[in-house]
Amino acid sequence: MTGDFFWAQRPRPTRGPKPALTLDQIAEAGIAIADAEGLAAVSMQRVAADLGYTKMSLYRYLPGKAELVGAMLERALGEPPEISGGWRDGLTHWATALFEGYSAHAWALEASTGRRPVGPVEIAWLERALSVLPPGLTGAERFDTVATVSGHVRMFAGQSVGPEGDLTAAMSVVLRDHAERFPAVVAALIDIDAHGGTDDAFAFGLGRILDGLEVLVAQRV
Template sequence: METSGGPELPRKIKLAWGLAEPGSRGPRRGLSLEQILDAAIELADREGVAALSMSRVAKALGFTTMSLYRYVESKDELIELISDRALGPPPEFAKGLGWREGLQQWAIAEREGVLRHPWWLQLPIVAPPTGPNNMLWLDAGLARLSETPLPEALRVKVVLNTSLYVVGRARFSSDIAAAAAAEDGEYASILPALLDPDRFPHLLRAVSEGAFEDDPQDEDLGWADADFRFALDLLLDGIEKLVDAHR
């Protein structure tokens, strides 16, 4: 892939797209950027992203730390590169789906993608994603809307906001799950002991009617998955009104 004209691309973007040559430090043979990124992902999967370091990745590969600097200049650059690589490309979607079912499947697939590596949800979001896999996901989302009357600018907004819901919800669920694991007792059982019926009558009524417990109808999904699907349907309802308004 080559570029012509336009601004000079940052090094991390060139690396992600295979447009940058390795540096001058380290061995010229026996190692590749892809091997480094895959080793870093395996280490993060085993021990969490906090365990990542250039020296530990190098050790896992059987090379010196200096060897890695020929390909990756810093840990921060390494993390940005594995963020896109760990996400991976989107799956193939069935042809002939309506836009709503297609976008729903896209959102569910993206959620599964970000949950595949739990540490991915801990990575800071400091800039719009530019990696090839992220671009493939964006393109696949736009493809789900290609048969709608929405103008391109609105299609992009719909896909980006759907993705924001997917990633934001996954981050929230991950944080809540981690906090719940560290606490004793169930959330629903703790609330009645804290809430004064005169001050929180509506919240206590919701607790007493099981609003914070798993719905038996959603046993196959579990609370987190069912809640994700519930809010996704509400989002799709709103998008459907937008689509209808442009017919």
């Protein structure tokens, strides 16, 4: 794996044929495969074949699969969103955009863990989140805050939830036949039925994280 792949300056060749592909084209081909079949289906040979080239020809652009997956991740997530307003709204917007990116490309969660070449887009997401945090936090706390928020995002983006109809059917069985076994579940369902309410654990959890951060910062003023 080449750790500085995205950062090293690449000299333009003065001889030989003009490059027929771009890194973005190669990344897009890899993304199409991963979206349809998962990250395990991505290989240098498969991507080259889908582009109509030989495997060896891709090595002109990429040292190997680690850099290919890194390029795919950079391309799939894209630049972080522009943020305006207060820090709570800004961090909420950032987290929601990251959640949407991971949700659109389920393989991106796997691609963004472990040893890998880290590119400017991934660093730009970190930079954008750090830049909106309120004053009063140490450097370590600022990184920990982003790690906590991004961990919340990753947890919900990685959840595999069955069809909503299956869950509704299961809850109906609980209410009808097993109320005495699951009284807390039944009580919550009855309350929702009587008073309504949203079922959005992602937004609820993110809000509580930001509440805690707000309390911490206020204590230091």
